[in-house]
Amino acid sequence: MQMPQPDASVLARKDRLVARLSQVLAPDALIHDPAETRAYECDALTAYKCAPMLAVLPRSTREVADVLRICHEEGVPVVPRGSGTSLAGGALPTADSVILGVARMNAVLETDFDNRIIRVQTGRTNLSVTGAVEEEDFFYAPDPSSQLACAIAGNIGMNSGGAHCLKYGVTTNNLMGVTLVLMDGTVLEIGGAHLDAGGLDLLGVICGSEGQLGVVTEATLRILRKPEGARPVLMGFDDSEVAGACVSDIIKAGVLPVAIEFMDRPCIRATEAFAHAGYPDCEALLIIEVEGSDPEIAHQLTLIKEIAARHDPVEFREAADADEAGRIWLGRKSAFGAMGQINDYMCLDGTIPVSSLPMVLRRIGEMSKDFGLDVANVFHAGDGNMHPLILFDANKPGDLETCEAFGAEILKLCVEAGGCLTGEHGVGVEKRDLMLHQYDPVDLEAQLTVKDVFDPAWLLNPAKVFPLQVTEARRARPLAAE
């Protein structure tokens, strides 16, 4: 991948920018020593690295607005950053950019249990939102695997999901309102603690916009009452396609578990060696969790058992107590770590219609032979959000490139099957050049015109989401006089 390089003007501008920013930020909020800016050179997609010109760590919406206004006036690109856990390079800097990290903005601004909302600064981590309300038996539903570290800002930017989003939806379904700062420093309030207000609903287009439209500094989130109980079951199958068909039948029957997780044999074996969760050695394993009152749980499990029985599972294990429930989840939750111990891997994030699961799994298996790289499948099967892990050896010349080519083919397959490039990780830099497989030029143009009005100079989170040549063409345009 070709990365934008710093040009001479960047170095010339830096002193001037530092001088201006130091007038609106505390000294410890402005990082310009190259030894320190390196800490921001990548996010969790570590294959791509580029240190920014500067990093700033503001503490308030006012400071964010000041930083953006100054960068806008100076024509300097800004890369917003939550906790830097993006798997798609969503917070990757360019050399001429300012990283705007919101990590220090982590306060709870308001909790309102009567109306089931919490308002937070967006640097707050996902799990600590639940932490702020769990004493009253509430929780915040979206639960990305990185929830201990990832920030609400990033969750909103990527419209994050998680294992339990089959029932509760992804971030957009749990987001009520935001404070959004535009590139020119304008502060907008969008949505709030109420149903859809009149006029144009801008909240939906902000959520998942990957920092292209503005920086979200505060968010009003829906919190939910904790369910009375939850119980996972584990099923093993001797055929991946049969497991996929079982998932499809459960969804079609109208049962709505809170999670349906899928692991195939390579993933099961790696996980067992690592976590010793006691999983059966079979082709495919499903973990299905249902929740509610005891009679609700019993009823749903009865239906699931009936459907599963038609697909001849080689194992069906219910959790009789919390210990057994913990063991059922242990392996799944260790899966990514286990894979990372034995292999380099690339984690994909395509989605497909649930009914295409058997076909897509079969095609991925065939492509695996063609490309000569193994694939382990572990994913949220209930809503068709796949996470194939392509295994490769980073020390073997050419293996990464083969892996990238294989990954692109899998994502194209997802689009052909009626799905899309990304379920919850976002496009970032990783998938920007695949966007033309997802969208017709005319459909993409509609997105670009919306980006135009929010960020006319295309300074926000540059070189991401849209194909690089599209971004460059847009930035090269003369701007209309205002």
Place this chain on the structure above:
Amino acid sequence: MQMPQPDASVLARKDRLVARLSQVLAPDALIHDPAETRAYECDALTAYKCAPMLAVLPRSTREVADVLRICHEEGVPVVPRGSGTSLAGGALPTADSVILGVARMNAVLETDFDNRIIRVQTGRTNLSVTGAVEEEDFFYAPDPSSQLACAIAGNIGMNSGGAHCLKYGVTTNNLMGVTLVLMDGTVLEIGGAHLDAGGLDLLGVICGSEGQLGVVTEATLRILRKPEGARPVLMGFDDSEVAGACVSDIIKAGVLPVAIEFMDRPCIRATEAFAHAGYPDCEALLIIEVEGSDPEIAHQLTLIKEIAARHDPVEFREAADADEAGRIWLGRKSAFGAMGQINDYMCLDGTIPVSSLPMVLRRIGEMSKDFGLDVANVFHAGDGNMHPLILFDANKPGDLETCEAFGAEILKLCVEAGGCLTGEHGVGVEKRDLMLHQYDPVDLEAQLTVKDVFDPAWLLNPAKVFPLQVTEARRARPLAAE
């Protein structure tokens, strides 16, 4: 209210427009005789009337695109229309406009039960979407009161809800994708039968945009498996505020009924006289419906009964069978018709945080005395979507004006309480001048700039949603050369 009047150029343009449109439409799809265009002079907000210059009834996306392109080239405003059931004047013509009715575009294009979706042309009525899938035990969840007549196009335009949206969400939560035709005739595909794809999610801003951004000709909708069963309970209280507090407690406790409907004494009495549903004569009545399997229903009703008992209901009636369930719903479903038999009324549509229900009900009662007009309250209490009916006498000079002033005060109260102007009816012409109570100028400007990029000349559904002076200022601007 001041309505735009036809000017001389309108009459001059008409012949030319008819000639051009007749080249792309069948003769029966082009209505230009003034005696016939009167049929389109209003929607269900009959206080406002204005016949359009022309009406067209295209049969395909291609024809819609041709009509829009021609009107765009001629600079003629277009008012999209579904079934004309808007309570907010969302389909009210201006005299210089073309009404674009989608009623003839009502085909089912695809049903896919495995992936739980249906694709329809948007002229199809809401109830007939369920009609197309109910043999397989599926249904389409949003259920506005007008569902027998209202079109999916209008549901999308207004982001319609209904009695059961507490559990299933409103239109935006059940809409997967649309085919959108822009004013210049460009056809866009947005969303589809998959989770949120990468890039900017334009679907959210299209839904509820009241025909300001384009004309939706096809839609992919989520369909759901019918629940195994449902059971309503009816509770009577001798105090409206206590009933409101009971609703608030049920929501706070995390119970999620499929519907919580509220009626106050004026509404109960009018309904009883009309429908003889056997409702108790009390201050406030709640109808709460739960659904699921028998044990789920029993469990939820136990919790609801416990919470209700703390508020001393004067009546608590469970439905033992389908007949009793039907009688419980009979009165609520007849409420609007019953009120219309004895009074002229204006139906409002504000939303409030559920916890503000007691305060807002008390304030409406006080205002009712100040304005000297009675109010009957009937609404979706579970999600805070109020429908106060202000009763007036259309034959009494000044009564309508007093009613409008009273209505505006109630909607401002909703906004002050943290709610919004409209839950499901939309802004239309009715509430356009109240938008500045909901939004700061800077927040509204962000919406206007999005409108600008989709419809630069502001030709689509003119004089609605935004305050009239805002629209006029926007239309008076010289357009940038493209």
